[in-house]
Amino acid sequence: MNRFPLIISLVFLAGGTIGSSAAAQQPPAIHGLTGTIALEGTIKKEHAGANTVIVKTEDGVEHVIHLTKNMLVHGGKKGDGLEGLTEGSTVVVHYTMSAGNATAEEIDSVGDEGLKTTEGTVTRIERGRKQIVVRFDDGKTETFRLTDRATVDAGKDVDAKADGARILVYYTDESGQKVAHFFKRVKK
Secondary structure (H helix, E strand, O other), rough: OOOOOHHHHHHHHHHHHHHHHHHHOOOOOOOOOOOEEEEEEEEEEEEEEHHHEEEEOOOOEEEEEEEEOOOOOOOOOOOOOHHHHHOOOOEEEEEEEOOOOEEEEEEEOOOOOEEEEEEEEEEEEEEEEEEEEEOOOOOOEEEEEEHHHHHOOOOOOOOHHHHHHHEEEEEEEEEOEEEEEEEEOOOO
């Protein structure tokens, strides 16, 4: 009895099954292109009719951001949506990419009536507890509560245990508790 054709048939059958299951799998997530991305810059231009703003980052790159009616706006002057955010306003835009378009989910105004900023060295990040602890130059420490978005999306390049990174924290003072909406590593 010749087993050679049976072995070849089984190899082709197994190869076809493995190949088809590999083809059916989803591609891996591409770092930086999935989830919410945060962008800090100034509003260069607002196009209310087109529901877009152009945000210019500190490196000079201009980003076209599409706005939705469900978008959240934190800080700025009291009013409806982008009313308090004018050209030249410093903002942090939290957006997602879809079909090549950046769509804002949240815009945080930075400055006067918006988010405040402080700089220090991160000593601990507890994303599960939604907390970040920062040590200031005078040696004092403070614990900031993280928003849901900051817990998931902010400071992905910050590892308190590895390097005690210098960070800039964007926060609000809500009922006596400091709440971090965004934080990022300070460039050296």
